[in-house]
Amino acid sequence: MERRTLLGRLIWQLGEVVATQPETARTKSITLNLPGWSGHRAGQHVDVRLTAEDGYQAQRSYSIASSPEEAPRVTLTVERLDDGEVSPYLTEELRVGDKLELRGPIGGYFVWEAEMGGPLLLVAGGSGIVPLMAMLRHRSAAESTVATRLLYSSRSLEDVIYRDELDRLMKRSTMLEVAQTLTRAHPPGWTGYSRRIDLQMLREVAWPVAQRPLTFICGPTPFVETAAAILVELGHEPARIKTERFGPTGEKHDGE
Amino acid sequence: MENKLDGNAAAGNLEEIFPFEMTLAQATCAGCGANDVIGAAASYMHGMGTIIRCNRCDAALIRVAHIRGRYLLDMRGVCVLQIKEG
Amino acid sequence: MSENFFSRGFRGRRKSELSERLPPGQYLERDFPVLSAGPTPQTPLANWDFSIVGEVDQPKRWTWDEFHTLPRETITLDIHCVTKWSKLDTRWEGVSLETLLAQVATAANYVIAFCDGGYTTNLPLEEVTEGKAWVVDTYEGEPLAPEHGGPARLLVPHLYFWKSAKWVRGLRLIDEDEPGFWESLGYNNHGDPWKEERYWGD
Numbered sequence: 001m002e003r004r005t006l007l008g009r010l011i012w013q014l015g016e017v018v019a020t021q022p023e024t025a026r027t028k029s030i031t032l033n034l035p036g037w038s039g040h041r042a043g044q045h046v047d048v049r050l051t052a053e054d055g056y057q058a059q060r061s062y063s064i065a066s067s068p069e070e071a072p073r074v075t076l077t078v079e080r081l082d083d084g085e086v087s088p089y090l091t092e093e094l095r096v097g098d099k100l101e102l103r104g105p106i107g108g109y110f111v112w113e114a115e116m117g118g119p120l121l122l123v124a125g126g127s128g129i130v131p132l133m134a135m136l137r138h139r140s141a142a143e144s145t146v147a148t149r150l151l152y153s154s155r156s157l158e159d160v161i162y163r164d165e166l167d168r169l170m171k172r173s174t175m176l177e178v179a180q181t182l183t184r185a186h187p188p189g190w191t192g193y194s195r196r197i198d199l200q201m202l203r204e205v206a207w208p209v210a211q212r213p214l215t216f217i218c219g220p221t222p223f224v225e226t227a228a229a230i231l232v233e234l235g236h237e238p239a240r241i242k243t244e245r246f247g248p249t250g251e252k253h254d255g256e
Numbered sequence: 257m258e259n260k261l262d263g264n265a266a267a268g269n270l271e272e273i274f275p276f277e278m279t280l281a282q283a284t285c286a287g288c289g290a291n292d293v294i295g296a297a298a299s300y301m302h303g304m305g306t307i308i309r310c311n312r313c314d315a316a317l318i319r320v321a322h323i324r325g326r327y328l329l330d331m332r333g334v335c336v337l338q339i340k341e342g
Numbered sequence: 343m344s345e346n347f348f349s350r351g352f353r354g355r356r357k358s359e360l361s362e363r364l365p366p367g368q369y370l371e372r373d374f375p376v377l378s379a380g381p382t383p384q385t386p387l388a389n390w391d392f393s394i395v396g397e398v399d400q401p402k403r404w405t406w407d408e409f410h411t412l413p414r415e416t417i418t419l420d421i422h423c424v425t426k427w428s429k430l431d432t433r434w435e436g437v438s439l440e441t442l443l444a445q446v447a448t449a450a451n452y453v454i455a456f457c458d459g460g461y462t463t464n465l466p467l468e469e470v471t472e473g474k475a476w477v478v479d480t481y482e483g484e485p486l487a488p489e490h491g492g493p494a495r496l497l498v499p500h501l502y503f504w505k506s507a508k509w510v511r512g513l514r515l516i517d518e519d520e521p522g523f524w525e526s527l528g529y530n531n532h533g534d535p536w537k538e539e540r541y542w543g544d
Contacts, residue, residue: 259376259377259378260381298381300377300378300379300380301377302377302378302379303375303377303423303425304379304424304425304504304524304527304529305379305524305527305528307379307380309380309381314380314381314459314460315460316380316460319527321524321527321528321529323528323529323541323542324541326528328527328528330526330527
């Protein structure tokens with residue numbers, strides 16, 4: 001503990017919950033005020049640590065949803081996993097005024113900043129939208145005009161996180177296009193895709209290979225692997241495709 | 257059901273040890289010679305420790321355990337680590 | 343800064359049930375947690391074999407079918423993971439190491455279990471004979487699932503569960519002990535849960 005503090009890199013800090021916002025039936029955004037926040041880059045995550053009164057601790061990683069421009073406020077969007085240990089606490093128990101212990105920002109690899117340019121292709125499966133939303137929010141706050149396309153796959157319209165805000169961002173910027181696909185149920189009159197991502201869909205949505213897009217893919221492991229494999233098959237450079245997989249449960253289990 | 261994640265997911269564990277952004281360091285696999293940044297390697301966050309594996313041959317590049325206030329770091333699987341300045 | 347901090351209303355998933363069957367520091371787990379240190383191997387049964395190699399008069403090898411002609415046992419017992427969960431009354435079926443090792447002659451004192459995917463764990467020979475260890479391929483009456491080590495895993499229930507190597511493919515008998523995957527990374531060379539032999543120096 002002491003050594004980490006001396007290094008000054010990863011220090012556990014307490015943030016106060018200043019707002020919570022249900023996003024869908026299963027996801028909630030939690031906004032923290034973090035006076036000691038050193039700033040982050042879009043795409044980074046934090047480690048959250050819960051401590052029970054008897055000292056028992058559980059630790060998980062969550063992507064930051066907010067843009068760096070919103071610091072020292074930092075928003076996490078958490079999906080509740082029914083058999084989870086941490087996510088039910090964060091989505092159901094934690095309320096405004098509570099303190100939450102976290103450390104970060106973490107991870108320099110899955111990061112996009114406006115000056116990295118584009119064109120940008122973001123591919124999100126389910127709650128994999130969260131770190132990509134930080135990129136879109138940063139892009140908007142920095143008034144970037146980097147040509148950006150988002151392909152976002154959800155189970156149903158009710159599962160789409162940040163639905164209204166994505167609409168607003170799209171209306172604000174002619175350089176942002178959002179394509180959505182709903183894999184399980186779609187409402188009458190739905191004009192988006194209504195199937196799992198496939199080669200045809202990515203061929204239609206992705207930038208031409210010659211434009212050398214920067215691609216960020218985030219979602220459950222099979223989703224990420226499918227999307228990345230298709231993009232490579234279409235001829236995109238593997239080194240310009242960055243992936244962030246969520247585990248099978250999204251939560252770290254203690255193994256054997 | 258396996259718990260494969262990206263090396264980027266282990267960034268927190270690695271940041272506890274390395275004084276530079278380890279996910280951007282480039283590792284050459286001692287087994288097959290593949291060369292990739294740690295952030296793009298495979299990581300397994302096992303309850304007993306964190307294992308970073310080569311994306312091409314699955315060999316363990318880096319193993320880290322955090323036990324009773326000390327870190328145990330095995331990097332036998334990496335023959336060269338390239339770290340960018342700054 | 344946060345030495346005395348706790349998260350209001352957080353209790354964690356652990357059950358507070360006590361049992362004299364729990365070694366010190368362990369809690370009771372009803373699920374069967376899965377987490378692997380590498381990809382789950384996909385070895386077709388046609389390619390599977392189990393071998394005993396190393397310091398033996400004659401190496402021994404069984405194919406999947408040959409392995410199933412060996413005398414089998416059903417074992418019901420408790421398992422204890424070093425990450426602190428224990429699971430009671432797990433039921434397995436397989437072949438005892440006693441049966442397998444009876445088919446070779448050796449003067450070795452130690453065993454390295456080796457596995458698909460490269461995992462290894464070391465054991466003193468005397469800790470795996472006399473009905474203390476098995477190669478199991480059935481869990482709760484069903485073929486052992488790949489995430490739990492199927493087609494076959496080692497079962498050494500009197501030691502922490504990392505010794506019960508998943509996806510086991512054989513035993514290498516050796517004269518001099520050498521640490522396995524976790525034993526070389528700070529985990530105890532022996533691993534008795536009742537003595538809390540978790541780490542080096544315990």
